[in-house]
Amino acid sequence: MLITKLAPIADLLACPACGASLDVPADGGPTKCTSADCRATPFDQVAGQNVLIEFGSSVLDRETMLATGGASVWKRDRLRWWFGRIVYGINPIARHFARAVIAELERSPRKQPLVLIIGGGAIGSRAEPLYESEKVGVVAFDIYASPNITFLADAHRIPLKDASVDAVWIQAVLELTVDPIQVVSEIRRVLRPAGQVFVTTAYLWSVCEGAYDYSRWTPSGLRWMFRHFDVLALGSASGLGTGVLLALRALAQSLLRSSKAGHIATLPFFWLRFLDRFTGTRVALDAAPALFFQGRLADQPIDVPELVRFYDDQIALEREARRVREG
Template sequence: MPLVDRKFVEDLIEWPDARTNVAGKRATLATHTDGLPIYVDFANSVIDIEDLKGEDAGQIERRSYSGIISRLKRLVSPIKKSTVENSENFIEALKALNPEPLVLVIGGGTVGQGMDALYEDPAIKLVAFDIYPSSNIHFVADAHNIPIQSDTFDGVVVQAVLEHVLRPEVVVEEIWRVLKPEGLVYAETPFMQQVHEGPYDFTRFTESGHRYLFRRFHRVKSGSSGGPGTQMIWSIDYLFRGLFRSRKAGSLAKLAFFWLRYLDHLIPESYAVDGASGVFFLGRKASNTVSAKEIIADYRGAQ
């Protein structure tokens, strides 16, 4: 993995209050037992300092799978072809800006599905953070206040994160701030998915709403990330969970209907975005803003 050295990251750090002269540069509120710096204003965050202590630190249990269970999970939740293609497009555009681009991964505690190319490219320098300790990150932080100097990164990846923040518009403003001029963002966010990660799940976006969220970015590409077939698998899972009060029942039902995801290949994109499991946005930092009226004309669905 092309994760940069932690000492390199130290020179990029700026605790958000430093921009208003409230606190000094590089101030941390706590330090985790494995030495990871923690940049969180606990008084104004859903993150609790007690959740960052101990061997299994974190707000949510994150399960790992192996053997046949891992293969079955991949059957019902495969890596999306669109994500792999978008990741390749993101990397190509990054290298047009900088042959050795510096990229920030928000929510990088685990490597996102379809993002292997980003982590395997030796020319890319990655900085990553999450709200829980992990060997894949440089520090713990709340994305509402990214502790990095402005105009720092060539690219930012925020995959399956914006549904878990209380104020996604604030997080996107922070992404805009830490990107260099013409810098790139790649985002994937749920549209029609049931609640996951329990109390830490807050928001969903249509394709139009997602575009407006990134209104200070020029769109390179956007669309569905998992179509109506994938969305049906989510619904079947949660239907059977509820009927039998069992997560295992939902998983078995999902396995029985895994083939529904293949129907996504038969659905035109304009119909897919109206009933998608999730949406994506690949964009470039811009100086102008998409207006409220422009977003209506920008609708890309079939209705």
């Protein structure tokens, strides 16, 4: 169940600038930092939502956000979104893991366990089960105003106290952050002991959001990024057939000098993505367009020798991921 107001989580909020507690007025007025020395407050509001961002350390611009009413800096074309679902398919693993995360949290003795969704302005592909539980609270944020979020924030400085949530869901967002290492550090900070994270991210997928797309990881690179977590699951979220389809799209867009024409030219080849289920495990993982990782916060991080050994462990994980995708 999405939490849309700050009041129910007021005791969990922290100033993104100094880490002090926040004062959330009952009348819905501007939220303020409780530290007299903090210069980040009072915090702005756009479209009726609180902007809990310390702009001095963010890629976001305060004047632009206020002038646009918190609109997204990236144009979100609904037609292109539907075209992508038809040609490239929908996320084949998110629903399974969303249900698994919620099922675990519903067994928690905590009165209302919380899942934090980073980048929740648009509900992630097949992530709807996260929002369906009456027992589990959903705290979501993004860098633009949306009815699907609790507040606006920057993932590099999450405005929550240490050990405040039970799970973190970050779907197709990590590659869009300037400093993903800092973002993962923030995820660790806000997770309670033994809390879990689920992430999907691009690997051999072409640039998605122009000037706001920064990073890619191999399976081993993604494991190292989350080295402070034990692995629950890891694998490809899309396979080689989809990868070929994406390459054809890029080629058509380049030859035709048109993004839209390239999409249309790719349409007859949509069937290539169905080849994903027939490819060999090792190569399919090494050349996957997108990856996912599910982990649980560990007491100690892995070291480099463990990372090297993990390459062989990936085969069994990918086989299990394939069963999930085809299930």
